[in-house]
Amino acid sequence: MNQVALASVFAALAILTPSLKNVLNFDSRQVRETLCRTGLKWVSEDERTSLARKLAQAGLEMDPAYFAGLRLALVAGAVVLLLPLMAFGLDFFWLVLLAPLLYFVPNMWLNEKAGDRKSAIRLSLADFSVLFSTALSAGADLPLALTEAARSVGGPLAEEVGRVMRDYGVGKNLADALEEMAERCDVDELRALARVIVQSYRYGAPLAEAMKSHAAQMRMVRRYEIMEAAGKLSVKITVPILLCMLAPVMMTIGFPAVVKLMEAFH
Secondary structure, three states, X not given: OHHHHHHHHHHHHHHHHHHHHHHHHOOHHHXXXXXXXXXXXXXXXXXXXXXXXXXXXXXXXXXXXXHHHHHHHHHHHHHHHHHHHHOOOOOHHHHHHHHHHHHHXXXXXHHHHHHHHHHHHHHHHHHHHHHHHHHHHOOOOHHHHHHHHHHHHOHHHHHHHHHHHHHHHOOOOHHHHHHHHHHHHOOHHHHHHHHHHHHHHHHOOOHHHHHHHHHHHHHHXXXXXXXXXXXXXXXXXXXXXXXXXHHHHHHHHHHHHHHHHHHHHO
């Protein structure tokens, strides 16, 4: 049986060696093109559109077809590596478990990264609104105020504003760039901020006053969010407190009674 297993492994390696050699001889551009073609062939257009939106929210400048092809390549690599091991007695269950797992784990990682980035943008918007309003009140024009406020808060919001400024620098309308940023990030608070800026920019309304009002509203919303989080936290810690305090008390009270009952029945 061991000889048959070894023969199967060597046969598999002999078959795979030319393919592995070709893959190793690829440069990065060829590998990327191959993965992109794979993603275009095996993944639907609707799924690629959804992946493109998630990649933008995660701040990754990556072709959705490349991401889809990379995900399929992980599954295929797992199958190719595990099939020879089955000749040594590896259970087929591990192949059935690992292949779907490797397909869904990149999606889970992408969703988590997009969610973390959206949370970071949402948390920095209150400070950004205050700094942006201050810069406008000090006499800075709109692009300079956006740049200075973004530089002060840093993080993903600064990256998005920097992208807006780059688009504006190559000739794109600033209002259009801001609207694209809001849609790309998919954060309601950022969309509201962009709407205020775009309306003032297009219709000539006093932006400094509008931003002061918006900054005050953002501070109020942030305060309510903190109060809501504190209220939820008090509910969440109720169960651990009961388990850590009530259970030892019950054990302390009940232990003598249990001992007495055991002695009585003996």
